[in-house]
Amino acid sequence: MSNRVEELENKATEPGFWNDAAKSQEVLKEIKLLKEKLAKIQKLSDLYDEIELMIVLGNEENDENAPEAVAKDIEKFNAELEVLRLETLLTGQYDANNAIIAIHPGAGGTEAQDWAQMLMRMYIRWGEAHDYEVKVLDLLDGDEAGIKSCSIQFNGINAYGFLKSEHGVHRLVRFSPYNAAGKRQTSFASVEVMPEIDDTIQVDLRPEDMDISYFRSSGAGGQHINKTDTACRIVHKPTGIMVSCQTERSQTQNRETAMKMLTSKLFDIKRRENEERTSELKGEQSDIDFGSAIRSYVFCPYTLVKDRRTGYEDSNVQRVVDGGIDGFINAYLADEFNKRTGGSQDF
Numbered sequence: 001m002s003n004r005v006e007e008l009e010n011k012a013t014e015p016g017f018w019n020d021a022a023k024s025q026e027v028l029k030e031i032k033l034l035k036e037k038l039a040k041i042q043k044l045s046d047l048y049d050e051i052e053l054m055i056v057l058g059n060e061e062n063d064e065n066a067p068e069a070v071a072k073d074i075e076k077f078n079a080e081l082e083v084l085r086l087e088t089l090l091t092g093q094y095d096a097n098n099a100i101i102a103i104h105p106g107a108g109g110t111e112a113q114d115w116a117q118m119l120m121r122m123y124i125r126w127g128e129a130h131d132y133e134v135k136v137l138d139l140l141d142g143d144e145a146g147i148k149s150c151s152i153q154f155n156g157i158n159a160y161g162f163l164k165s166e167h168g169v170h171r172l173v174r175f176s177p178y179n180a181a182g183k184r185q186t187s188f189a190s191v192e193v194m195p196e197i198d199d200t201i202q203v204d205l206r207p208e209d210m211d212i213s214y215f216r217s218s219g220a221g222g223q224h225i226n227k228t229d230t231a232c233r234i235v236h237k238p239t240g241i242m243v244s245c246q247t248e249r250s251q252t253q254n255r256e257t258a259m260k261m262l263t264s265k266l267f268d269i270k271r272r273e274n275e276e277r278t279s280e281l282k283g284e285q286s287d288i289d290f291g292s293a294i295r296s297y298v299f300c301p302y303t304l305v306k307d308r309r310t311g312y313e314d315s316n317v318q319r320v321v322d323g324g325i326d327g328f329i330n331a332y333l334a335d336e337f338n339k340r341t342g343g344s345q346d347f
Contacts, residue, residue: 001041005034033096036157040084047077082330083130087158089333094195095161099154100137100264105146106169106188111179113146115172115187118321120150123166125323132156137257138244145178151243151261153196160195165332166325167193168294175300184300188293194268196260203263210262211235212255217246232258241265295328297321310335 008031011017018024051073058066090096103119105112127134133155140148154163169190176185197203214229231246232254243265245257295307297317305320305328306313312331314320320328 001034001038005031005038008034029096033157037087040080044077044080044084047073047080051077082326086162086330086333089337090158090161092161092164095164096158097160098156098196099160099163100194100196100261101152101154101163101166102192102194102265103147103150103152104190104192105142105148106190108185108187110142110144110146111176111185112187112189113142113144113148114178115146115170116148116150116189117142117146118172119170119189119191120147120152122321122323122325123152123154123163126325127152127154127159129323130156130162132159136247137261138246151245160193162329162333163193164195165329166191169292171293171296173296173298173300192265192268194264197264197267203267205236205259205263205266209237211237214251214254215246230254234258234262236262236266239266239269241269307331 008027012024012027012031017027051070054066054070054073057063058070101123103116103123105116108115124134124136135153135155137151137153139150142148169188172187172189173184175182179185211234213233213235215231215233216229217231230249230251231244232251233242233244234255235242241262243258243261245254245261248254248257292308294309295305297320298304298306299317302315303317304313304315305317307328310328310331312328314324314327316324
């Protein structure tokens with residue numbers, strides 16, 4: 001890997017390297033990606049050496065506190081090793097990209113809107129726990145509780161590779177706090193996951209195909225953001241796709257972010273259409289609609305979260321909705337790896 005970095009860095013110094021902007025950006029992106037991977041490996045190696053040293057010193061000094069300290073570091077080492085193991089499964093073209101998640105409640109009014117907000121919180125907590133830069137791009141509050149929609153950006157290496165497993169419909173079963181009779185209720189929310197597209201990928205966006213408008217932000221951000229029309233909404237006329245951003249401080253920044261969201265969404269739709277056509281040729285079908293949830297979160301009459309695609313399950317539903325979705329991501333990536341290779345990858 002270090003040899004590859006050296007090779008690419010030498011290439012970046014060659015005359016005429018910047019003549020082809022698209023190719024030069026691809027090289028720089030690969031250099032950055034490889035350096036980040038090397039840094040993670042080095043960090044893990046350093047931690048391994050520290051654990052070995054702690055064990056030696058603990059034995060020499062007969063330190064009673066050493067076993068507990070070593071156990072904590074081993075737990076940390078195993079967690080970071082697990083992340084590196086998962087990254088070996090991220091071989092998709094856009095897996096290393098940032099990710100954008102859009103969440104929409106299904107039918108069901110306040111109950112479904114509350115479920116959408118629970119999912120939003122779950123993903124934000126997951127992202128923060130994994131040191132991603134998490135940014136809410138757009139948020140529309142529900143009438144009584146919850147949210148009507150939201151868009152969240154996760155910035156960091158392999159954000160899309162990990163979060164792509166969450167694309168689909170998520171089903172909640174619980175005793176509804178919004179039902180006066182206290183009856184058990186089922187709610188749905190859809191989750192879209194898109195890779196953020198960089199400048200090296202071109203998507204045909206014609207000005208005449210876009211309806212751009214500005215409105216007053218309803219979110220946090222101080223007096224300026226709430227008293228001027230800084231928020232931007234873009235409607236793509238040919239597809240009817242609408243995106244909006246209201247979290248930046250200026251109209252220009254919100255417009256740029258909304259344009260990125262629209263580009264990513266249009267690109268992802270096209271990419272998924274191609275994948276679906278390929279799946280049809282293979283005789284495979286994967287419906288993503290409210291009648292075919294990818295995962296169920298059951299709070300009653302028992303507690304269980306189960307993924308329909310992989311069969312992976314976790315009985316600690318509260319831990320899952322608090323952001324503990326690594327097991328589901330792991331199972332999905334391993335399952336996809338096995339489908340591609342016909343082999344068996346256990347983690």
